[in-house]
Amino acid sequence: MSQEDNITNSHAEKAGFWRERFPLDAVAYFFKKKNVPMHRHSIWYYLGGMTLFFFIIQVGTGILLLLYYRPTAEAAFESVQFIMTKVQFGWLIRSIHSWSANLMVAAAMIHMFSVFLMKAYRKPREITWVSGVLLFFLTLGFGFSGYLLPWNTLAYFATKVGTEIVSVIPFIGHDLLVFLRGGEEVTGATLTRFFGIHVAVLPMLVTALLVLHLLLVQVQGMSVPPSQIEISARNKPMPFFPYFLLRDLLGWLVALGVLIALAALFPWELGEKADPFAPAPPGIKPEWYFLFMFQTLKYIPAKILFMDGEVLGILAFGLVGLFWLLIPFIDRRPEERRSSRWFTAFGWAAIAFIIVMSLIAYVIPQTF
Amino acid sequence: MEKEKSGLDRRSFLDYFLGGGVVALIGSVFFPVLKYIMPPAIPQAVQNDVVAAKANELQPNAGKIFRFGNKPGILVRTPEGDYRAFSAVCTHLQCTVQYRDDFKHIWCACHNAHFDLNGRNIAGPPPRPLEEYRVEIRGEEVVVIRKA
Numbered sequence: 146m147s148q149e150d151n152i153t154n155s156h157a158e159k160a161g162f163w164r165e166r167f168p169l170d171a172v173a174y175f176f177k178k179k180n181v182p183m184h185r186h187s188i189w190y191y192l193g194g195m196t197l198f199f200f201i202i203q204v205g206t207g208i209l210l211l212l213y214y215r216p217t218a219e220a221a222f223e224s225v226q227f228i229m230t231k232v233q234f235g236w237l238i239r240s241i242h243s244w245s246a247n248l249m250v251a252a253a254m255i256h257m258f259s260v261f262l263m264k265a266y267r268k269p270r271e272i273t274w275v276s277g278v279l280l281f282f283l284t285l286g287f288g289f290s291g292y293l294l295p296w297n298t299l300a301y302f303a304t305k306v307g308t309e310i311v312s313v314i315p316f317i318g319h320d321l322l323v324f325l326r327g328g329e330e331v332t333g334a335t336l337t338r339f340f341g342i343h344v345a346v347l348p349m350l351v352t353a354l355l356v357l358h359l360l361l362v363q364v365q366g367m368s369v370p371p372s373q374i375e376i377s378a379r380n381k382p383m384p385f386f387p388y389f390l391l392r393d394l395l396g397w398l399v400a401l402g403v404l405i406a407l408a409a410l411f412p413w414e415l416g417e418k419a420d421p422f423a424p425a426p427p428g429i430k431p432e433w434y435f436l437f438m439f440q441t442l443k444y445i446p447a448k449i450l451f452m453d454g455e456v457l458g459i460l461a462f463g464l465v466g467l468f469w470l471l472i473p474f475i476d477r478r479p480e481e482r483r484s485s486r487w488f489t490a491f492g493w494a495a496i497a498f499i500i501v502m503s504l505i506a507y508v509i510p511q512t513f
Numbered sequence: 514m515e516k517e518k519s520g521l522d523r524r525s526f527l528d529y530f531l532g533g534g535v536v537a538l539i540g541s542v543f544f545p546v547l548k549y550i551m552p553p554a555i556p557q558a559v560q561n562d563v564v565a566a567k568a569n570e571l572q573p574n575a576g577k578i579f580r581f582g583n584k585p586g587i588l589v590r591t592p593e594g595d596y597r598a599f600s601a602v603c604t605h606l607q608c609t610v611q612y613r614d615d616f617k618h619i620w621c622a623c624h625n626a627h628f629d630l631n632g633r634n635i636a637g638p639p640p641r642p643l644e645e646y647r648v649e650i651r652g653e654e655v656v657v658i659r660k661a
């Protein structure tokens with residue numbers, strides 16, 4: 146046997162080795178065939194991948210923070226301080242984790258509303274929508290549970306207020322509050338619990354749902370909004386591999402740049418250590434993605450008939466959330482091409498509501 | 514016909530039997546888990562009075578947070594020089610209130626609630642007044658007592 150033969154043989158063997166063990170051809174074929182429809186709203190197809198990108202950053206920086214973080218009332222604040230002041234680039238890692246969390250919520254929000262307005266939740270994508278909305282709620286759960294972990298004053302009171310809100314739910318409210326707080330009060334037990342939820346429970350749930358969500362998107366392909374069906378039929382779709390993927394990657398690169406710039410120029414502050422026996426500081430505010438709810442609750446009178454206004458407001462938000470989750474089963478259009486004006490109007494109204502309420506909360510100081 | 518019917522019955526009996534078994538199994542797994550995640554109640558010694566401040570500690574038109582058991586309380590000295598004491602836990606969503614000498618009354622920073630010097634909720638979202646305590650001056654000490 147000549148030397149040349151030998152080399153080609155070993156090459157073929159190597160390729161064959163993997164081919165025999167993994168049916169990669171089917172996957173490769175799938176990606177070769179995968180297309181992205183081109184029309185006026187194609188830009189919105191990038192937002193889901195963007196959310197995924199921030200999520201990956203969160204996993205990476207989160208694992209790094211775990212190396213130094215200690216989840217007890219006595220040590221949490223000090224360990225974050227240690228990360229920020231003593232650990233090399235610790236401030237950067239923590240800052241990226243905080244900023245990326247916010248950008249991830251923003252990207253997920255935009256992704257969700259664009260999907261809603263483009264009617265991508267309709268048959269047969271109901272489960273994709275439901276899993277997506279659940280993923281969004283879990284993202285908010287990450288934000289809420291992570292916020293407490295540095296154990297600073299703002300986080301302490303935000304958690305107190307946030308968990309207290311849960312207790313208005315009829316029948317199970319108080320049990321839920323005790324479950325969340327690990328007792329009647331916000332204490333070190335709460336911190337340890339939130340830590341477990343933040344780094345074990347939520348990641349597990351998100352991973353399962355994310356796999357389902359992404360798998361469904363692959364199986365069903367991209368949805369085309371009703372208004373764009375004709376345009377998209379005229380245009381040639383873009384092959385996912387490599388063209389769309391490359392654009393995705395370019396987007397991720399830009400996102401990374403923005404993220405690093407924010408994290409470096411505006412390092413996330415640590416504030417003061419939580420003191421359960423100090424008054425709530427003036428100017429206390431929840432994170433921006435919860436602001437619109439708090440602002441709304443302010444406008445509800447203290448008493449409506451015999452019920453606390455707060456209770457009614459919170460129940461109303463719960464119902465709207467449920468409605469949002471079940472949208473695909475409510476907006477059933479037999480002819481897929483028709484758009485449903487009422488639902489579109491609802492989507493825009495919700496967006497306008499969130500923006501206006503958040504702006505008011507920012508403009509009027511201390512009284513959100 | 515007879516045979517078929519009894520066969521069906523046996524089948525559905527087995528279905529119920531198995532189904533019931535599965536439900537019992539799941540229940541016996543999740544019941545302890547559910548109980549486990551609810552934290553055990555830790556008994557707190559109920560404290561009915563506490564020394565909140567020294568007699569000369571507070572100037573008129575000032576306030577102070579003190580520990581009352583495991584909850585914060587607020588001791589206020591009115592501009593006239595009287596002492597008042599309340600639970601410092603806001604009746605809205607449990608933030609800790611503070612005395613504002615510029616307002617001359619109690620204020621909650623969380624959602625901008627105002628309470629007058631009798632603890633009454635006069636503005637903002639709280640549904641109820643603050644819980645009021647009794648104040649006694651015993652020599653050099655200002656003692657706050659839970660009302661019966």
Ligand code: FES
Nearest residue numbers: 603605606621624
């Ligand atoms: S908790 Fe005091 S006003 Fe809301």
